[in-house]
Amino acid sequence: SSDVNELEIGDPIPDLSLLNEDNDSISLKKITENNRVVVFFVYPRASTPGSTRQASGFRDNYQELKEYAAVFGLSADSVTSQKKFQSKQNLPYHLLSDPKREFIGLLGAKKTPLSGSIRSHFIFVDGKLKFKRVKISPEVSVNDAKKEVLEVAEKFKEE
Secondary structure, three states, X not given: OOOOOOOOOOOEOOOOEEEEOOOOEEEHHHHHHHOOEEEEEEOXXXXXXXXXXXXXXXXXXXXXXXXXXXXXXXXXXXXXXXXXXXXXXXXXXXXXXXXXXXXXXXXXXXXXXXXXXXXXXXXXXXXXXXXXXXXXXXXXXXXXXXXXXXXXXXXXXXX
């Protein structure tokens, strides 16, 4: 339902499953059970210039990010569009398809009730929302997500 409240910092990841670019069902809860840190970046549409810059930025920083975090792209695009986008841009991480914008809506990244997604990123740590950045440029999204992941990784080292 569309009147579900947006996730706030500290909220647990919802128990949803989305299809990835290979049409496999991916459980969000499982992702966070298997990875202490998970980055979801939301882009408005696969293969548009801004989305390509954002996705390529995460690709270019992926080696460093994946040491500490799982990275997922997320948009309302179809599985087929996600697959084409992933192949064309050589993206090393999964792209999740959320055509009903269920997860996108919970994250607070819906543009309007009927259509669109707002460029943003979200970082879950131990299954809970830790960073929420909505309405940011592709470059800021990549740079800030990387900074936030490294900040969390530092804290883990101190544990």
